Amino acid sequence: MVTEANRIDRRFARLRSEGRKGLVTYIVAGDGGLENTVGLMHQLVASGSDLIELGVPFSDPMAEGPVIQKGHERALEQKVSLRKCLALVKEFREKDAETPVILMGYANPIVRMGTEAFADGLKEAGADGALTVDLPAEEAGPLNDLLKARDLRNIFLLTPTTSDARIAEITRLASGFVYYVSLKGVTGAGHLDLASVHENLARIRRHTDLPLCVGFGIKDGASAKAVSADGDGAVVGSVLVSAVGESADAAAAKDRIGALVAEMRTALDT
Amino acid sequence: MTKTTSPVDYGAYPDARGHFGEFGGRFVSETLISALDELQEMYQRLKNDPEFQAAFDYDLAHYVGRPSPLYLAERLTADAGGARIWLKREDLNHTGAHKVNNTVGQALLAKHSGKSRVIAETGAGQHGVATATVAARLGLKCAVYMGAEDVKRQSPNVYRMKLLGAEVIPVESGSKTLKDAMNEAMRDWVTNVDDTFYIIGTVAGPHPYPQLVRDFNSVIGREARRQSLEQFGQLPDALVACVGGGSNAIGLFHPFLADESVKMYGVEAGGDGIETGRHAAPLNKGIPGILHGNRTYLMEDEDGQIIETHSVSAGLDYPGVGPEHSWLKDIGRVDYVAINDDEALAAFRKLTRTEGIIPALESSHAVAYGLKLAASMRPDQNIVVNLSGRGDKDIFTVAAIDGIKV
Numbered sequence: 001m002v003t004e005a006n007r008i009d010r011r012f013a014r015l016r017s018e019g020r021k022g023l024v025t026y027i028v029a030g031d032g033g034l035e036n037t038v039g040l041m042h043q044l045v046a047s048g049s050d051l052i053e054l055g056v057p058f059s060d061p062m063a064e065g066p067v068i069q070k071g072h073e074r075a076l077e078q079k080v081s082l083r084k085c086l087a088l089v090k091e092f093r094e095k096d097a098e099t100p101v102i103l104m105g106y107a108n109p110i111v112r113m114g115t116e117a118f119a120d121g122l123k124e125a126g127a128d129g130a131l132t133v134d135l136p137a138e139e140a141g142p143l144n145d146l147l148k149a150r151d152l153r154n155i156f157l158l159t160p161t162t163s164d165a166r167i168a169e170i171t172r173l174a175s176g177f178v179y180y181v182s183l184k185g186v187t188g189a190g191h192l193d194l195a196s197v198h199e200n201l202a203r204i205r206r207h208t209d210l211p212l213c214v215g216f217g218i219k220d221g222a223s224a225k226a227v228s229a230d231g232d233g234a235v236v237g238s239v240l241v242s243a244v245g246e247s248a249d250a251a252a253a254k255d256r257i258g259a260l261v262a263e264m265r266t267a268l269d270t
Numbered sequence: 271m272t273k274t275t276s277p278v279d280y281g282a283y284p285d286a287r288g289h290f291g292e293f294g295g296r297f298v299s300e301t302l303i304s305a306l307d308e309l310q311e312m313y314q315r316l317k318n319d320p321e322f323q324a325a326f327d328y329d330l331a332h333y334v335g336r337p338s339p340l341y342l343a344e345r346l347t348a349d350a351g352g353a354r355i356w357l358k359r360e361d362l363n364h365t366g367a368h369k370v371n372n373t374v375g376q377a378l379l380a381k382h383s384g385k386s387r388v389i390a391e392t393g394a395g396q397h398g399v400a401t402a403t404v405a406a407r408l409g410l411k412c413a414v415y416m417g418a419e420d421v422k423r424q425s426p427n428v429y430r431m432k433l434l435g436a437e438v439i440p441v442e443s444g445s446k447t448l449k450d451a452m453n454e455a456m457r458d459w460v461t462n463v464d465d466t467f468y469i470i471g472t473v474a475g476p477h478p479y480p481q482l483v484r485d486f487n488s489v490i491g492r493e494a495r496r497q498s499l500e501q502f503g504q505l506p507d508a509l510v511a512c513v514g515g516g517s518n519a520i521g522l523f524h525p526f527l528a529d530e531s532v533k534m535y536g537v538e539a540g541g542d543g544i545e546t547g548r549h550a551a552p553l554n555k556g557i558p559g560i561l562h563g564n565r566t567y568l569m570e571d572e573d574g575q576i577i578e579t580h581s582v583s584a585g586l587d588y589p590g591v592g593p594e595h596s597w598l599k600d601i602g603r604v605d606y607v608a609i610n611d612d613e614a615l616a617a618f619r620k621l622t623r624t625e626g627i628i629p630a631l632e633s634s635h636a637v638a639y640g641l642k643l644a645a646s647m648r649p650d651q652n653i654v655v656n657l658s659g660r661g662d663k664d665i666f667t668v669a670a671i672d673g674i675k676v
Contacts, residue, residue: 059444059575060561062456063299069443081573107297107560112574134297134560138287161304161463170300184301185461 007100007128008153008176011050012211012232021268022177022233023048023224024213025261026104027240028055028071029088030080036250038091040257044240045099047258048265050233052092053131055241056085056105063133065188071241082109082118086125093126102155102176104131110143119146129153129176137170144173157181160200164207171208179235180204180214182227188238192217194226201230220260221267228268236264278601280527283594288477288564291600293593296476298563301460310478312382317485322378329374330489333407334364336371338490340497340654345624346641353507353647355640357627357657358494360518367630367659368487368518369400373469375486377404380467387411387466391455393420393448393514394585394632395427396659397471402436412436415454417447420584427663445578448588452562472515473592476563480592487521494654495525502652508533508643511656512635513553513606514586516595518658527603536595537639539581540608550579552591553599553606566593582611582667583631585659609635617641618661618668630659631667 015022025044029037041052057075061068082105089101103122110118110132122130129152135143137156147154153176158167161184171178182197183189201212214227215235224234240257247253288294296306316322330336338359347355360368373390380388388410392398398414405412414431418440421428431438444450452475459468473480473487498506509526511519513536526532541549549555556567561576569589570576581587598604609617614631617638622628629637633656640655647653661668669676 059577060449060453062453062562063301063460065457066443073443076575079573083573108568108570108576109574111559111565112557112570112572133299134563136296136298136300136303139295139297157300159299159301161301163304166303181299181301184463186457189461 006151006153006176007098008051011100012177015050015232021228022050022211022213023261023265023268024051024053024215024233024235025049025240026053026055026235026237027244028057028068028075029085030057030075030078031071031241032244032247032253033250034078034080034084036253037088039250040244040254041092042095043254043258044261045096047261049099049261051100051102053102053104053235054085054089056082056103056109058106058109061106063186065186065238067188067238067242070245074245082113086121086127089125089127100128102129102131102153103127105133107132107134115143116146119143119150119152122152123150127152129155131155131179133157137166137173140173148175155179158204160184160196164203167204167207171210174208174210177211177213177232178204178208180212180231182214182216185216187216189217192223197227198230221264224264225267234264234268277528280524283597284477284481288481290594290597292558293565293596294477294480295565296563297560297565298476299460301463302476305459305463306476306478309379312379313478313482316379316382325378326375330371334370334374335362336489337493338362340494340501343625346621347644349620349624350641350644352644352649353651353653354649355644356506356652356654358490358522358654360490360656360658361627361629361633361660365400365403366662367396367400368490368521369397369471370403371489371521372471372483372486372517373397373400373404375482376469377408380410380469381408383467385465385467387413387462388469389413389415389455389458389466390469390471391415391448391451392471393451393587394583395420395424395431395663396585398436398438399427399430399434401469402431402434405436406434413439413458415439415441415451415458417445417451418442419446420448423667424584424663426666449576472517473520473594474515474562474564474566474590480564480594483517484520484524484594487517488524490518490521490656491523491525494522498652498654505529505532506654507647507651508535508653510535510537510636510640510643510653512537512586512632512658513591513595514539514550514588514632516592518656520592520594522654522656523604534604535639535643536604536606537635538606538608539583539586539635540610541580543610544608548580549608550581550587550589551608552589553595554608558596561590564593566590566596582614583635585630585632586635607639609638613638615668615671627657628661628665629657630661631664633658
């Protein structure tokens with residue numbers, strides 16, 4: 001059963017009805033200048049992103065590879081806090097009422113803010129859910145309940161090492177979509193194994209009808225198309241964060257991520 | 271008669287999900303859960319297996335050189351002018367610190383797991399050396415992550431690890447110290463989880479690490495308890511140990527927790543002084559949060575970002591602490607105090623000159639607090655101070671403070 005009130009559910013329902021794959025894009029809030037983040041988010045949408053994962057910078061991003069680590073460090077130089085991330089979502093919503101946005105980050109800034117205050121903050125800002133890397137199913141209960149009570153979605157990770165029993169447990173808690181981590185490794189790693197993705201998505205599909213999006217190791221249209229063949233979408237992060245980091249100014253960053261996303265959108269739609 | 275609260279069953283912690291009260295747990299990304307489950311299952315099976323225990327005991331006796339003596343420091347005691355100070359001589363272990371108790375145990379687990387490679391994080395280099403040592407002995411490949419800052423200030427240990435055949439990987443991210451080394455080791459483990467065993471060096475990290483590192487180090491307290499009864503006919507009045515992550519302290523404390531008459535003091539690094547903010551004392555001045563797979567007291571800013579710590583001792587320079595210590599603080603079983611850099615340095619010199627023992631700068635924090643505590647106690651009372659490591663690795667740091675080029 002899908003409640004259509006949440007933007008994530010609406011977006012995946014529409015994609016399914018159109019027979020298209022979703023494109024989920026990740027940037028780090030404040031990376032490339034706090035004042036430029038909302039502009040970059042609108043650019044992601046204009047170029048074909050279906051859903052934005054806004055990365056909340058953290059001092060110890062344990063699951064990230066070097067590219068996204070650097071993005072977090074650049075953002076932290078500007079003291080980008082969780083509250084500022086929520087303010088960015090609110091500002092984004094002034095001009096975009098439809099594109100789903102989730103905050104992706106680590107548990108400690110949420111704990112510091114207060115889990116309930118965080119859930120309230122998401123709702124108030126117009127965000128649609130959260131993905132907290134270091135809150136696996138056994139520790140996610142309190143946040144999950146708070147999000148659920150506010151009709152917000154909690155996105156969980158599944159990985160090649162997740163057992164069938166755990167897939168069953170996690171998909172019972174999960175909502176919005178399920179994020180399948182395509183490989184054993186950190187974000188931006190380069191050893192994507194399509195056969196393993198194919199096999200594991202089939203394994204997960206036996207447990208849930210939630211949309212399945214595949215991330216880690218997706219670098220371009222071809223890899224996005226390949227991983228989403230058996231699922232509902234692809235998640236891309238490191239190449240975008242890398243592009244933001246290498247751009248001399250906001251205009252250049254917009255051009256570069258725009259071109260990257262457009263190329264992936266075209267590949268997914270053809 | 272006043273009603274007393276029912277005694278805590280310390281042996282019942284952590285619970286099945288790794289919680290010590292509200293602390294501990296397993297806050298890691300999904301990829302590592304199956305590896306942690308596998309480790310937990312293997313450890314639960316082996317920890318009660320007589321053959322495994324016999325192998326561990328054999329290695330402790332014949333490779334580490336245990337039991338380590340409980341030594342009455344008579345001149346130090348006279349200097350303090352109060353309770354008798356006994357030193358638990360972990361500095362006499364092979365590789366020169368308590369760290370090897372744990373790496374010998376985890377190496378046995380690694381062997382059972384059939385994995386061909388071990389990794390470790392290290393701050394001062396003691397755990398890195400202890401890991402490289404057991405890896406050499408078992409013929410396992412070994413990579414040690416070490417903050418780039420620590421690589422600079424602990425160069426003798428870096429060379430030791432290389433001699434032992436380990437690859438030392440300097441970590442350039444974040445504050446380039448122990449916490450960043452731990453992040454990088456976790457990233458390695460996520461990537462190479464099929465063939466790699468992660469030997470964590472302290473009682474932090476995700477469950478079951480805080481439990482198994484504690485269990486392997488508890489030999490310190492078991493021996494100290496027996497030696498106390500043999501050498502002075504009663505339990506000690508107080509135990510003192512330094513706390514960074516807290517593995518030597520929990521190792522000494524744990525076998526005494528149910529002995530209510532034994533007071534315990536965990537000594538954190540006060541750095542330039544708690545009041546300056548430049549320290550590494552989360553139990554004195556931190557707040558509960560989540561880092562490196564567990565909920566514990568942390569040093570962080572108002573946004574929940576982990577902040578840089580400061581201590582003359584690289585081994586105590588860590589913004590978190592083992593979750594069991596956080597719990598023992600909150601239930602009031604252990605007092606956590608702080609000793610500043612200058613006090614630790616003074617104790618380093620005092621022990622060296624009064625007893626002919628050069629202590630590690632980490633252990634010097636415990637010695638400094640032990641001296642203060644002894645002075646406030648009666649001469650018929652007994653304090654056991656954990657001398658967790660020897661100070662050879664630190665002579666360059668101390669020389670530099672003295673303006674001497676060694």
